[in-house]
Structure formats: C-alpha cells, structure tokens
Amino acid sequence: MQLNDKVAVLTGAGSGIGRALALALAERGCHLALADINAAALAETAQQARAVGVRASEHVLDVAKREQIAALPQAVMAEHGQVDLLINNAGVALGGDFHQVSEADFDWLMAINFDAVVCMTRAFLPLLKQRPVARLVNISSLFGLITPAGQSAYCASKFAVRGFSNALRLELRGSPVGVTVVHPGGVATSIATSARLADDISKQDAARNLERAQRLLRMPPSKAAAIILRGIERDKARVLVGNDARLLAWLERLMPTNYWRLLPGLAREPERQP
Structure with a gap:
C-alpha cells in the first residue's frame, strides 16, 4: 500500500504510538483524520503533522461512546472526501x-x-470498500499473544482484537480491504503509568508492578511506528513489533501452556498457601 496522498483515520492519536504513527504517516505524505479523547494532546499532534505539509483534521472522540463513533465518518468525509486507511490504536490498561x-x-x-x-x-x-486499495489496522498487544497473571482483562481484550482481525481478514478476501493486526512488545508509552488499578491492590504491589512494567517498556514509539508502517506498506497480515514480541510469539507456539516457566520477568511467583 502506497501511503502518499492517502487519508488515514487514527484513534488514540494524542500520545504514544498513536502520535508517532501520525507523524510517520505525515512524513509519507498521508493526510490524517486524528481522533483522541484528549483535545489538547490531539491538537498538538495535529499541529506537528501539519508542519510536515499534510492535511490533519482533529476529532475529539471518546471511543467508548458509540454515538460519537457513528457520527465520525460523516465528519471525516466532510474534511477529506475519502478514507483509505483505518488504524484502531486507542487503548487502556487495567491491573489486577x-x-x-x-x-x-x-x-x-x-x-x-x-x-x-x-x-x-x-x-x-x-x-474503505469504496477505495481501490484500502487497509484496516488493529493494534493488539504482546498480551494478545501471551497471558501473564494480573492481566486477565487486558489479555481478554487484546486476544479478542486478534481473533476479530484474523476472521475479518478471511471474510474480506477478494475485496479491496486488507486487514493487519499488530502486536507491539515493550514500547515506551504512558500506558503503564496511566493504567487503572483494582481497588484492593496495595500500594506496594502497585509500585512493584509498575516498576516491572517500566523495565519492559523500552522501544521508542517512533521505532514502533516505523515497523508498523513498513508492515502496512508490505500488506502484512500480522506485524510483531520488537524482539520481545517475536521471541514470545515463537515461544508461545512452542510451549503453549508452559512458556511462562521461562519468563521470570513476566510470570508472577505463585502465592504460598499457609
């Protein structure tokens, strides 16, 4: 897929991987319909994208509100007249x-x-189906490949994204729309620090979990965005972002139920029974 002079809709564009994707798309000459719940962060991303020379519209959006999503296509078409690429990137985390x-x-x-x-x-x-070539890109996670303790909710959501994307890809065979599912590994975003925590997690456990997560989040968002866009340009069905994602995807296939035994950095020690 050639991105120059195309139009991309991108959620979660205000920070992290979303902002990095927006700027990398702008560098490739792709016009942008940017969406985020944070209006100030969204405006900053849009301003940086426009400085590169592309059109960038701003759409303050709470993706949990279906009526807001339903109104978005009309707003995007009014600004851009077409949609060639949809990247579903917005996401949150929940510990416990x-x-x-x-x-x-x-x-x-x-x-x-x-x-x-x-x-x-x-x-x-x-x-998307109206375009000669189009692509739907859904951002899953490393935790759409493996399932550490304390992440049952997050894993459920990211495995769901993976399954939905894979089935939809087969359903859309023969159409102009390709489907890519992305599994980022440890990308240095604010998702860990902004995660919601269960009420009865102690401050000590929360601090320990955050420290462990921060050690794993090392890849700059700009590098992750570059990998994702190369995958889009090459029409890849699946994009693994980072050596950790590639290694753990292989390990999960090799040891689908016991891989956690080899991952002391991710697998929590079982609680000792009195």
Missing part, C-alpha cells in the same frame, strides 16, 4: 487479578480496547 477487578472496570476496558475496534470497523468499512 480477575477476582480483584470490578465488573464496571472490566467492562470499561473492553468497551475501549475491543468494542470500539468493532464499532469503528463497522462505521468505516463501507468507506
């Missing part, structure tokens, strides 16, 4: 074992990480 996480928090995460992907796809797929 399943029994610690409230039903409301679990539903909150699923609404943003998975339901929004489905709703955005439903809203924009008719427009």
Whole structure:
C-alpha cells in the first residue's frame, strides 16, 4: 500500500504510538483524520503533522461512546472526501487479578480496547470498500499473544482484537480491504503509568508492578511506528513489533501452556498457601 496522498483515520492519536504513527504517516505524505479523547494532546499532534505539509483534521472522540463513533465518518468525509486507511490504536490498561477487578472496570476496558475496534470497523468499512486499495489496522498487544497473571482483562481484550482481525481478514478476501493486526512488545508509552488499578491492590504491589512494567517498556514509539508502517506498506497480515514480541510469539507456539516457566520477568511467583 502506497501511503502518499492517502487519508488515514487514527484513534488514540494524542500520545504514544498513536502520535508517532501520525507523524510517520505525515512524513509519507498521508493526510490524517486524528481522533483522541484528549483535545489538547490531539491538537498538538495535529499541529506537528501539519508542519510536515499534510492535511490533519482533529476529532475529539471518546471511543467508548458509540454515538460519537457513528457520527465520525460523516465528519471525516466532510474534511477529506475519502478514507483509505483505518488504524484502531486507542487503548487502556487495567491491573489486577480477575477476582480483584470490578465488573464496571472490566467492562470499561473492553468497551475501549475491543468494542470500539468493532464499532469503528463497522462505521468505516463501507468507506474503505469504496477505495481501490484500502487497509484496516488493529493494534493488539504482546498480551494478545501471551497471558501473564494480573492481566486477565487486558489479555481478554487484546486476544479478542486478534481473533476479530484474523476472521475479518478471511471474510474480506477478494475485496479491496486488507486487514493487519499488530502486536507491539515493550514500547515506551504512558500506558503503564496511566493504567487503572483494582481497588484492593496495595500500594506496594502497585509500585512493584509498575516498576516491572517500566523495565519492559523500552522501544521508542517512533521505532514502533516505523515497523508498523513498513508492515502496512508490505500488506502484512500480522506485524510483531520488537524482539520481545517475536521471541514470545515463537515461544508461545512452542510451549503453549508452559512458556511462562521461562519468563521470570513476566510470570508472577505463585502465592504460598499457609
């Protein structure tokens, strides 16, 4: 897929991988419809993209609100007249074992990480099908490949994104729309520091979990964006971002139920019974 003079819709564009993708797309001459819940961060990303010389429209969007997603295609078409690329990037994190996480928090995460992907796809797929060549890109996670303890909600959402993307790709064979699912490994974004925590997680456990997460988040977002865009340009079905994602994808296939025994940095020690 050639990105020059195309139009991309990108959620979660205000920071992290989303902002890096926006700027990398702008460098390739791709015009942007940028969406984020944070208006100030969104405006900053758009300003940086326009400085490169592309059109960049701003759309303040809460992806958990279906009525806002439903109204977005009309707003984008009014600004750009076409949509060639949709990148579902917006996401949140939630720490805590399943029994610690409230039903409301679990539903909150699923609404943003998975339901929004489905709703955005439903809203924009008719427009993508009108183009000679188009692509849908869904950002899953390393935790859409492996399942560490304390991440049951997040893993559920990211495995759902993976399964949805893979099935949709087969359903869209013969159409102009390709589907790419992306599994970033440890990218240095604010997702760990901004994660919501279950109410009964102690401050000590929260600090320990954050320290462990920060050690794993090393890749600059700009490098992750470059890898993702190369995958899009090459029409790849799956993009593994980082050596950690590639290694753990291989390890999970080799040892699908016991790989965690080799991952002391990710696998929590079992609690000792009295």
